Amino acid sequence: WRPFKHTRLYTNAFVIEGNKLLLGFKKRGFGAGLYNGFGGKVEPGETPAQAARRELQEEAGIDAPLEYIGRLFFVVTGVESVFDIRIYVAREYVGVPTESDEMRPGWFALSEDIAPPVPGVDGDLPDIPYDQMWADDIYWLPHLVRGECFVGRADFDEGNVMRRYWFGSVPHC
Numbered sequence: 001w002r003p004f005k006h007t008r009l010y011t012n013a014f015v016i017e018g019n020k021l022l023l024g025f026k027k028r029g030f031g032a033g034l035y036n037g038f039g040g041k042v043e044p045g046e047t048p049a050q051a052a053r054r055e056l057q058e059e060a061g062i063d064a065p066l067e068y069i070g071r072l073f074f075v076v077t078g079v080e081s082v083f084d085i086r087i088y089v090a091r092e093y094v095g096v097p098t099e100s101d102e103m104r105p106g107w108f109a110l111s112e113d114i115a116p117p118v119p120g121v122d123g124d125l126p127d128i129p130y131d132q133m134w135a136d137d138i139y140w141l142p143h144l145v146r147g148e149c150f151v152g153r154a155d156f157d158e159g160n161v162m163r164r165y166w167f168g169s170v171p172h173c
């Protein structure tokens with residue numbers, strides 16, 4: 001494990017409605033070409049919760065009562081500071097998800113034991129596109145969907161390849 005010299009605070013926010021999950025396709029910048037939650041850097045003077053809400057508004061055009069649900073550390077080859085990412089989730093929102101310069105929002109199907117699908121609407125949704133997401137997401141997103149707090153760390157090689165990782169749920173956020 002490479003030790004942490006500097007960390008930088010980020011947020012990442014997910015919205016769930018019934019058995020649908022809202023993801024954004026990142027159009028530019030770090031992680032371009034991948035689906036992810038909505039988020040970015042925590043700015044000076046902001047709390048992570050404030051930043052999470054601002055980024056969700058900027059990138060997806062919606063407002064939501066976000067709740068803190070997980071914390072992840074990512075060590076990336078060639079990136080000096082370690083990503084310290086606060087993960088948030090909301091189960092309701094206000095507004096209409098709208099494409100921004102950075103993100104194109106889209107709904108994906110969660111398993112039917114979260115909520116029964118609404119015929120004609122939810123039935124047509126694609127599954128969560130794990131093959132077009134950061135390699136870590138498949139390990140912790142199921143915790144988020146179940147409402148379990150989680151923590152983890154992944155050290156990445158060049159590109160979207162994890163060299164070493166650990167993720168787990170924890171009883172308290």
Ligand code: 6OG
Nearest residue numbers: 010011012029030031038039040041074134
């Ligand atoms: P901006 O560059 O848009 O913020 N992020 C990651 N998310 C996952 N799942 N895995 C990673 O592994 C990530 N690295 C960064 C944090 C970048 C956004 O992307 C997230 C932010 O929400 C390396 O300001």
